[in-house]
Amino acid sequence: MSAATETNAADPLDGLKVAFTVDDQFQWTGIPFPAGYGPARIAKAMIGAFAEHSVPGVYAFNSTAPADDHPEYLDVLDDWMAAGHYVGNHTHQHISLNWLDVDTYLRDVEASEKILRRWIDASPSRYFRYSFGMEGDQVEKTVQVQTHLTKTGFLSNPVTCWFYDAQFMAAYHRAIALNDREAMAKVEDLLVETAIDQIRRQATAARTAIGRIPPQLLLIHGTAVAGATIERVCGELLRHGIEFITSEEAMADPANVIGAPYTTRQFRNMTQKWAEYEGFSIDDMPPAVLADVERIAMIEGESFDEVLGRAIQEWATRVDFVPVPADFH
């Protein structure tokens, strides 16, 4: 068998089942949308792309604190659900469970549930997604949160596959601020390329770690750059043979329902947790391209790390906690 044939035959994207999910359509407090952008515009682009590419029933996991100052953001959920998509719970303030005690974290879960109840109740499944995908730095905390979720009828919907699209946000915002169309196009192109490469390497890692490739729960965020590229991302995924499925179908697989038997405080998706449980880490996660992205449309103090770092400091004025930046390594 030639190397080329072997590569083609082994491409895990061919026939890969993927449930799309969208996080943080309201972004986060302390990280405003660029001028001219907002949840309505970005959701409209996503609804259009999902319809065109037959992507079924996409759950949106939005932290709700940004809607305190912008109650109109919530209106987007009516359009979202009218288009056949759904809503889950992603905490109110988007603080990692690592940085909070369980009671404070659960109050944040309940605060969001109150705001989103009518949309969650109208969705076929009650899904919860941990903020930053962080399930707690100690297994006992995870168990306590899971117990609360079970009592309140929620199931954790884990991210098994991501391509660091949020990390492209700061560069895109800089390019918009500078009105640099060429830079915007460059960020968009790199994001689409990175999406395919990351999904392929994570599916490959799942096959190595689990022995098979479970249906994937894929994450994209409600950012301006995601809205600008969603059409291309969906098209490229289909071109590579991916089959879009519902979250319910993905969540019928024990690898997704039960998850990896692995506790870490680090920023890892479920496939990375499976890999680390099996004793390996996945190459190029996070991808080296993020350093190139940071050199596009540079503005002093506006790197992704600086933007996120300032936002988390702002959250700490609302809820008493000490962030641990090293958790993102």
Ligand SMILES: [Zn+2]
């Ligand atoms: Zn999130």
